Amino acid sequence: PPYTIYPGQYLALPSRTTKRKVYKAIEEKSISANWSWPAQGKVLQSFGDGNQGVDYVLAKGSSISATSSGEVVYSGSGLGGYRYLIIIKHTPAYLSAYSLNIRTLVEEGQQVKGGEILVSLNTSKRGDRLFHFEIRRNGVAINPELLITK
Numbered sequence: 001p002p003y004t005i006y007p008g009q010y011l012a013l014p015s016r017t018t019k020r021k022v023y024k025a026i027e028e029k030s031i032s033a034n035w036s037w038p039a040q041g042k043v044l045q046s047f048g049d050g051n052q053g054v055d056y057v058l059a060k061g062s063s064i065s066a067t068s069s070g071e072v073v074y075s076g077s078g079l080g081g082y083r084y085l086i087i088i089k090h091t092p093a094y095l096s097a098y099s100l101n102i103r104t105l106v107e108e109g110q111q112v113k114g115g116e117i118l119v120s121l122n123t124s125k126r127g128d129r130l131f132h133f134e135i136r137r138n139g140v141a142i143n144p145e146l147l148i149t150k
Contacts, residue, residue, distance in 0.1 A: 006093045035147040052141035053134030064119040066112040099132040
């Protein structure tokens, strides 16, 4: 125990001839029902070509939501290279990161549900805002389209 198998992990089972066979445990898409896009806005740059996430331009009145349920493990501006950053831990393997230039509505240690608003641009004094979103599996950025189908 525990006998939890996460997406991307491999399970080795002995065969009758004592040779080991390796099977892919779970396909990425099988957990996609629990993930959604965090914002609706103009996409400046998609994942790839050096971009480890998705970059958006959001208009005043927009909001940014948790892509899936989890625990806020970081909320602040103390990490170099980021303006305000929120990191949510969804499983031991999966994190999502939200980087933007406006204060957030969540605090470290807070449990959030998928779709819960993390940031509202209703009170923003400026117009459009830049927003960067990433999903990481075991610390490595992955294309969010592997998990989010909507």
